[in-house]
Amino acid sequence: DAGITQSPRYKITETGRQVTLMCHQTWSHSYMFWYRQDLGHGLRLIYYSAAADITDKGEVPDGYVVSRSKTENFPLTLESATRSQTSVYFCASSSRDRSYNEQFFGPGTRLTVL
Amino acid sequence: SQQGEEDPQALSIQEGENATMNCSYKTSINNLQWYRQNSGRGLVHLILIRSNEREKHSGRLRVTLDTSKKSSSLLITASRAADTASYFCATDGGTGGGNKLTFGTGTQLKVEL
Numbered sequence: 001d002a003g004i005t006q007s008p009r010y011k012i013t014e015t016g017r018q019v020t021l022m023c024h025q026t027w028s029h030s031y032m033f034w035y036r037q038d039l040g041h042g043l044r045l046i047y048y049s050a051a052a053d054i055t056d057k058g059e060v061p062d063g064y065v066v067s068r069s070k071t072e073n074f075p076l077t078l079e080s081a082t083r084s085q086t087s088v089y090f091c092a093s094s095s096r097d098r099s100y101n102e103q104f105f106g107p108g109t110r111l112t113v114l
Numbered sequence: 115s116q117q118g119e120e121d122p123q124a125l126s127i128q129e130g131e132n133a134t135m136n137c138s139y140k141t142s143i144n145n146l147q148w149y150r151q152n153s154g155r156g157l158v159h160l161i162l163i164r165s166n167e168r169e170k171h172s173g174r175l176r177v178t179l180d181t182s183k184k185s186s187s188l189l190i191t192a193s194r195a196a197d198t199a200s201y202f203c204a205t206d207g208g209t210g211g212g213n214k215l216t217f218g219t220g221t222q223l224k225v226e227l
Binding site: 030031033035040041042043045048050058090092094096100101102103104105106107108 | 145147154155156157158159162202204206213214215216217218219220
């Protein structure tokens with residue numbers, strides 16, 4: 001299916017475990033983003049990528065790792081999950097055209113760290 | 115942080131009424147965007163207004179931008195129950211901002227029958 005997908009949609013894990021959230025887009029967009037959404041904070045940027053093999057930190061990168069070996073995939077890994085990382089995570093993508101940098105969002109992954 | 119802030123945080127109106135949400139931001143921009151988020155879903159882009167534009171329309175949506183005051187407003191006319199959602203403004207980083215967007219904390223709109 002065309003679009004942007006995230007998996008899993010729901011995940012429960014324990015403190016200290018490694019968790020990887022997957023994001024896949026079919027538009028060949030250059031840019032991809034990971035956000036977390038928490039009550040009172042809106043959306044905060046974790047990491048972003050301008051192209052394959054190019055990633056950069058956002059506002060709240062600590063505790064997260066990303067990679068982008070292929071244009072269409074942008075996985076987010078929590079190397080050692082903490083309770084403060086309980087959140088809803090959204091992946092998004094946009095084209096290289098900065099004059100109209102609309103972002104397209106995935107459905108989100110609700111992560112609970114016990 | 116150049117995070118935008120929406121005002122009000124929550125808004126409840128009757129179907130058929132107009133809803134107005136405001137957004138303030140801190141730094142220069144190339145454009146400002148508005149997104150809608152239905153409960154439990156991802157954000158959906160509604161409209162983009164460039165820094166050299168003052169007003170833009172799309173269906174029942176009207177967006178204004180005042181760069182001198184660093185503020186924008188989103189007007190939804192003749193609201194419907196289906197408009198119930200959270201609305202976020204998002205700003206890019208101006209000349210050096212790349213394709214990153216900074217989102218505000220959102221306005222929760224409830225449209226009652």
